[in-house]
Amino acid sequence: MPSPGRASRFSPEAWLRQPSRHLTSSSRTKKSSKAGQPSQGTRKMHKFALILALIVMGTSLAAAQPSSNYSTLGGASLPGSEILKLTTSGKHDEARIKSLARISEVKDDIDAYVSLSWSLLALKRYKEAETWALRGYETRKDSRLAQAIGEASYYLGKNDTAIAMLQEYIASFPEGARAGLSFYLCGELYVRLAKFMHADIAFSAAVQHNPNNPAWWARLGWARENAKRLLPALDAYEKALALNPNLPDALEGKRRIQGRMQG
Template identity: 35%
Template sequence: MKKSIGLLFIIFFLVFSNVIVFSQEKPDALKSYRIGRDLEVQGRMSDANARYDEAVQICKQEIAQNATNMDSYTVLTWALLRQKKYNEVIEWAQKGLKVNPSDYRVIETMGEAYFYLNQYDFSLKNMQKYIEAAPNAERVSVAYFFMGEVYRIKQKYNHADIAYSTAVRLEPNMPVWWYRLGSVREALGDYAGSLSAYERAVKLNPSYKEALDGADRVKKRLG
């Protein structure tokens, strides 16, 4: 009888111990990052930054344990980008690309960071590399938009027109992108094409003042 009770106690102890172990959720950097994005969309930037900080710390711990984990470099650079820590994005992206030079996720994020640091040639190079490596990836439309931004800033309006046009074809619901397309077409003297783009921006965002002004401006040009 005593042996049976003792055996039951041991079994209960082992089962209970396993329940405790499995109930402790493993830190998930991607989950923290996504919660941060949701909070940012809600305008709760302070709470979002706390989640981004959490994601950053988890990723750094993961990299310390396994310096070849590209998922950790990816989420780390995403979180740092949301916090506008662009130099840190570049630093960690370069470390990650030493492990895997063709990781397109890190390449694209680094391209965005270079853009915000006004290093447009590097940004353009990374976006082109990203598109070549992953032409059907999730952020290809974003890459084309940033290419359009670089070309617009460099006043290469024909190139910008092509890049923006591709971006809105892939993702047609971004009013800012349509506005940018309208602006470069206006600069090229393509007033009909410009009006079409401005009007699409206004359709998506009826209170978009710059697009409304642009549409009125080119309508006068068209007579």
């Protein structure tokens, strides 16, 4: 008997082990019509106990499941639009893992491809970034994926592809989150190709997007200097030094320009 004031705890397993305890006194004395066979009442009680035990077990299992709608293994059900937020916040390795899981489940989630490609670029895994961006771009011609292809191609030395893809992104998103970077990369690509007037235009657009980047101002000065635009080059070097007085490229560039103008 349970102690007074304490409710007894029902255990389906214990109930199954001792079914005779729940039979009436008359059923204990009543013999089965066939020797060795349980009575009909006993069979019913066994069945009831089994069903009840299964219900209790099922409730316990359901309670043990994660409450989130997303898989705990890699976030396979997390939409690409949500994974992009991880990329934006700088959680690139987490974004990479969740993007791969999402793509394995939903092949045409373009946002997942974008997040994966941009995070791989941030992790300096350029060949992988190119591979996944191209795969997503084949699914849908999304200009964000064109940007990822262009950026990866820049680091992989594929100059023509890089320029074409970066220009596609800029045409679609001239004020986009990666527009400034895309203009800057175009400027570097034109420097590689010795097209310094083109580089001047691209770097000028880049510093419009990010006027507080002294390195970009110094690169603009270099492009203008090589395009023989000395006064605009000096202006760019001075803007770089206003932001970082110790920037070597800007200091050397300013000295060169002043020397040429005086000589």
